[in-house]
Amino acid sequence: MYSFDYERPSGVNEAVSAVGEDDKFLAGGQTLLPTLKLRLAQADKLIDLGGIAELKGISVSGSELSIGAMTRHVDVANSADVKSAIPALSHLASHIGDAQVRNRGTIGGSIANNDPAADYPAALVGLGATVHTDKRSISAEDFFIDLFETALEEDELVTKVTFPIPEKAGYAKFPNPASRFALTGVFVAQTAQGVRVAVTGAGPCVFRQTDMEAALSSNFSAEAVSGIKTEASGLSADIHASADYRANLISVMAARAVQAAS
């Protein structure tokens, strides 16, 4: 770790005006702190978002679930509101990392980081969520751009994520045996706008599987998707899984997500 300054503002405006070019927001620190410790990243200043009350919390209003950027995974997993509005989202949060990670990591940190193997991006894209920042609102599909890349500008702060409540949704994750991130995770939702299928872990960035969406629109069943193949070219390959294997997992996990949907 290189030395850095530390600031803990209590409001969003204060945080945004404090952030300079080589500074970083600190949320749960589950990604940022290890990379700093390993000297893989460097910051002049860390702006700790932990003191900003307005960034925390979960609420439901009408057909929308809203989760503050600094809401921890454990709080999403345990929330009665989330469990009744979108049980698949609570299930997803309860399977992120381990207890320590869930007790620190936040939804804002997770999506701002956009790790290709993170779970939340599948839920955001699968549900057609909206990312709110101090400057604007961005649809999930426009937000996640590429490997570790989002639509966020340098000094832009995620404040909350809003999810339209679906009729039904399910998430199935095949964890990487070592890291337990998603080797492949598929989020399936039946929404007012139609069926959505979002895949994380399998490629460099979360993506929609439109063939599966079409199949599920006419027949929302596991059988409808288990036979649909995803083109392996363009999928990720590493020591844990080849692109072929990930393509297979997309079909298997999609079927299991449909089965689990509620």
Added chain:
Amino acid sequence: MSVENGIGASVRRKEDQRFITGNGHYLDDINRVGQAYGYFLRSPHAFAKISNIDLTAAKAAPGVVDIFTGADMVADGVGGLICGWGITSKDGSPHNAPPHNSLAVDAVRHVGDQVAFVIADTLQQAKDAAELIEVDYEVLTPVTNISKALAPGAPQIHEEAPGNLCYDWELGDKAAVDAAFANAAHVSKIDLVNNRLSPNPMEPRAALGEYDAGSEELTLHTTSQNPHVARLIMSAFLGIAPENKLRVIAPDVGGGFGSKIFVYAEETTTIWAARKINRPVKWTSDRSEAFLTDAHGRDHVSHAELAMDNDGKILAFRVSTQANMGAYLSTFASAVPTYLYGTLLSGQYKIPSIYVEVQAGFTNTTAVDAYRGAGRPEATYVVERMMDTAARDLSMDPTEFRLKNFIQPDAYPYETPVIMTYDSGDYPLAMNLAKEMIDYDGFAARKAQSEANGKIRGIGTAAYIEACGIAPSAAVGSLGAGVGLWESAEVRFNPTGSVTVFTGSHSHGQGHETTFAQIIADKLGVPIESVEVVHGDTSKVPFGMGTYGSRSLAVGGSAIVKAVDKIVEKSKKIAAHLMEASVEDIEHEHGVFSVAGTDKQMTMGEIAFAAYVPHNYPADLEPGMAENAFYDPLNFTFPAGTHIAEVEIDPATGIVDIVDWAAADDFGNIINPMIVEGQVHGGVAQGIGQALLEGVVYDDDSGQLITGSYMDYCMPRADDLPSFRITTTNTPCPSNPLGVKGCGEAGAIAAPAALMNAIVNALGKDIDMPATPEKVWRAINSN
């Protein structure tokens, strides 16, 4: 009469209170006033020549005390790291052991090789300064795979080892084996890879070096499994300091699994540098460094063939293995794929002739040395995968095939064709017990049930044997070992009747403080709370050989028993004097000395007091009550048993679910069943890790370590494991006074073969470790 907390009692571990309440004294808990911090600049390249190292900017950085390179150590006369076991090749030549400097001289040979040692007031300053060191590397093409390294035209890693060969060794009667194969009715063959493992003890390696200019004494606190051996090597071969001026202390150590046996570059450099700067200096490995530098385990490629007659009786066995030594020859590396491996290839079987040849070679990877089981898991893996393959080829049940070929319980002592003399055991008993525990006969019905659920079920057996209680000094000396492998102990009574036991064994998680105290409680009637076990300090305990190879109880415990016997002899004389009887009439049991045929008796505590306050005392006897002993074992011990694993595979993903596990192990007599059970659990967990999850991966082209963190190196976790059904059979070991065989490595030896046999049984085809979901899925989907 039995004794409270004596031999056979599942006493809770005395040491755990301090470990689980954070009151242990691990190395990084120990600090000195004025201590500086050391940091190693490491090679980013797998193979490169160093043309220049420029320290100018780094030395001027804030807080820097000094920076050393390989040239400084050479100029100071520090010798290279050694390998303590000489192996002789087929042609009679000694093995190639190229120079191994603690800090690189001229070249680096694996990613993480030490280039410079930076010492500063703080660790951050040392790291900052290291970034300012300019090293000019001429990058060379590396080779990481052993078969490629031994093939013609491979990059030449050491001038001293042409063709990257360390040795080409053989054991057994080649002509007899060839003849048996020529006349065999059946021949089965198998090709196997034994995957490379990273040891991952919970506490990383660390060292704290101190120099006292007044006494000219150096003190090294270090995470060692054998502090006396470390001191001996650092004194005699590296010339760090004379043995009498070097104290090595290994305090509470958080796991080793073999990786802390060895004398490494970092610890050596740290203690040497402490004198150079005349200031305490500490180095603590971080996890990334541990992945790069802790000696790895396994990494064999083998071909094996078994010859059988028409009835399925084994006639001969031949094995050819390539063993990866890594970039340098580590402390005991040469012995692992030879005398700890080839000598176990008879397994539990009557095999008339065996021939094994092993080529060991160098690669641009971390050094490979002993890791839990050391050679014996590799042997068991070859033998037991071979047995299943042969049974499959003959369409026999694999357990029936084994039972047919087992050495029978009345055959001991049994001399194998590969040196060993097995002393005791009952292999059919353990196998039949394990089969009963797992309901082997009900497997077909369970398999049908799985099939109905769309799953594939498999069952697999491993009947392992190991040679433990390492080892009779004369025997290992004749095979090339540079040391004797006896153990030492002192049993010292205090005047008030409490006892301190000094042992040359070292505990880094095994529970010696409890087990050894139980021996004293049992033999001398001293409550275990009044027994202190001291280990790990060359200034406190007599010269000891340390802990590895499941030797602590069989060898270290036996040394304690020898010292106890001397205590009893002396006590009888004192008791006879005090009770006015003749020594021949004194009877002793559990610390009570009585005069035969009378009700006169004295306790051990009373006698110890009399020995320290000898007002009424035998004239010809020395006062005091302390005895020491050295014990050199007469033979290896031979723990053996059968593990059976049952798996269910999800064909859609290739996930292997271990649904059941039965183990029947023969560890001889057992002092503490709870500790033994814990050792089996831990060993099996590590074995399952090897079979399903773990595996060191290097990038073929660059030689970079891909599995350099827990994001990519997969350790077994509780939810990867089933509940284990465990039992023991106990045929006492005839060669040591406790009748014990050792239990620390058994699980790691048995588990990989049992689990892989279960997976192969399910799939109907061979597959290599680790059996990752993708590999299994591919096997299911290939023809």
